[in-house]
Amino acid sequence: MKPASFLVIFIGGLLFGFGLALSRMIQPEVVLSFLEFRDFGLLLVLGGAVLVTFTTYQLVPRLRKQPLLETTGFETKRPPLNRRTLAGAAIFGVGWGLCGVCPGPAIAGLGAGNWLLAFAVLGIAIGAYLQGRIAPG
Amino acid sequence: MMHLFPNGWIHYLLGGLLIGAGVSLNFVFTGRVTGMSSVFSAGWSFVSQRAFFQQARFLATRYWRLLLALGVVLGALLWRSWLGPSADIATGLPWWRLLAGGLLIGFGARLSDGCTSGHGICGLASLSLSSLLAVIIFLATAIVSVHLLMSLGMR
Numbered sequence: 001m002k003p004a005s006f007l008v009i010f011i012g013g014l015l016f017g018f019g020l021a022l023s024r025m026i027q028p029e030v031v032l033s034f035l036e037f038r039d040f041g042l043l044l045v046l047g048g049a050v051l052v053t054f055t056t057y058q059l060v061p062r063l064r065k066q067p068l069l070e071t072t073g074f075e076t077k078r079p080p081l082n083r084r085t086l087a088g089a090a091i092f093g094v095g096w097g098l099c100g101v102c103p104g105p106a107i108a109g110l111g112a113g114n115w116l117l118a119f120a121v122l123g124i125a126i127g128a129y130l131q132g133r134i135a136p137g
Numbered sequence: 138m139m140h141l142f143p144n145g146w147i148h149y150l151l152g153g154l155l156i157g158a159g160v161s162l163n164f165v166f167t168g169r170v171t172g173m174s175s176v177f178s179a180g181w182s183f184v185s186q187r188a189f190f191q192q193a194r195f196l197a198t199r200y201w202r203l204l205l206a207l208g209v210v211l212g213a214l215l216w217r218s219w220l221g222p223s224a225d226i227a228t229g230l231p232w233w234r235l236l237a238g239g240l241l242i243g244f245g246a247r248l249s250d251g252c253t254s255g256h257g258i259c260g261l262a263s264l265s266l267s268s269l270l271a272v273i274i275f276l277a278t279a280i281v282s283v284h285l286l287m288s289l290g291m292r
Contacts, residue, residue: 001167001201008166009201013208014215015159018170021216023152028228028235030144032292035283040141041149046257048153049160053262056161067168074168077259079250081267088249089256089271092242093278097286099238100230102253103246106171106239107206111213112226119232123239128177130240131247132189 005069017108019049026109026117028100035097099123140239159212160258169201170263173209174246177200229273 023045024030034042061066061074079085096102099120101109106124109117142149160171179199182190228235246252249271251260256275260268286292 005167005245006201006204007161007167009163009184010204012159012163012171014203014212015155016205016219017209017212017214019152019157019159019212020209021152021213022220023149024215025152027226028230032283035280036287039143041144041146044142044146044149045144045153045156046253048150049157049258050261052154052157053160053164053258056157056164057253057259057262060165062276065237068166070167072165072168074164076265077170077172077251077255077263078265079256079260079267079271082268085249085251085267085271086247086274087224088247089274090278091278092148092245092246092249092252093275094282095238095243095245096253097238097279097282098230098241099235100228101235101238102173102176102242104209104252107176108209108213109228110165110172111210111215112212112217112221114228116228116230116232116235119235120239120242123236123241124243124246125177125180127183127240127243127245128174128247129185129243131244132178132181132187134183136188 002069008069016104017111018043019107019109021112025105026101026112028117031096031100031102031105035100081106095127156254156258160254160262163205163283167201169198170255170259171205172251172259173206174243174252176206176254177243179203262280 025084100121106117106120163171179195179202182195256268256271
């Protein structure tokens with residue numbers, strides 16, 4: 001990738017992290033209050049993010065053959081519909097209910113000073129390692 | 138509205154729009170999908186020589202994924218120093234719940250090849266049926282596990 005792409009991705013990360021912090025997804029209590037049906041803010045976060053992303057994902061590849069900086073085309077997120085994808089999601093959800101953060105907010109939480117989330121980040125790293133250990137190949 | 142959003146709603150919507158702006162920026166300039174859980178598998182490629190972690194899809198993306206994660210940390214730091222409350226935002230959850238929950242989300246997200254950002258944002262925006270099913274399933278199991286914990290007296 002071009003150096004300019006790295007800069008863009010870093011800025012994209014800044015926006016992402018700022019948005020996660022502003023919407024308080026970095027506080028497990030806020031996510032848990034959604035899962036307990038006491039505060040539906042999480043739906044606005046997800047809805048807002050999907051709305052903007054949907055517009056970009058659907059519009060930009062129709063207007064351009066290539067992204068502005070790279071020549072590798074536009075990636076899409078269309079994972080296979082199989083047991084792995086669905087079983088993984090089920091396990092993910094149980095963990096999400098336990099700790100109230102997902103990977104993005106866990107990382108962002110460290111920047112916002114929610115230090116205890118280091119335990120969640122450590123757990124995610126161990127979980128990702130174990131998944132790689134049992135994966136075929 | 139009040140009872141749906143007892144803590145206000147604008148910061149939720151603005152935060153979501155900003156997250157979408159970050160994902161969109163990456164897409165327009167580099168064509169890449171912004172998933173957050175992949176950074177963990179890609180990160181292990183620096184440490185583990187196992188064939189799984191040495192796959193091209195991790196080796197070819199590990200540097201930008203780490204940079205993305207660094208941006209996420211610093212973006213949150215920026216919020217804290219600019220708009221953040223002076224009060225402590227430390228979570229009251231016990232460490233074991235964070236560690237055990239983290240382990241399950243790390244394992245589950247990698248098995249599923251996506252988390253809340255990969256399936257929830259990028260997958261839904263790509264109109265992927267498998268991502269939609271993944272989102273419905275993880276929302277359902279998360280809600281069930283939280284309500285089970287509550288019935289055990291663990292808020």
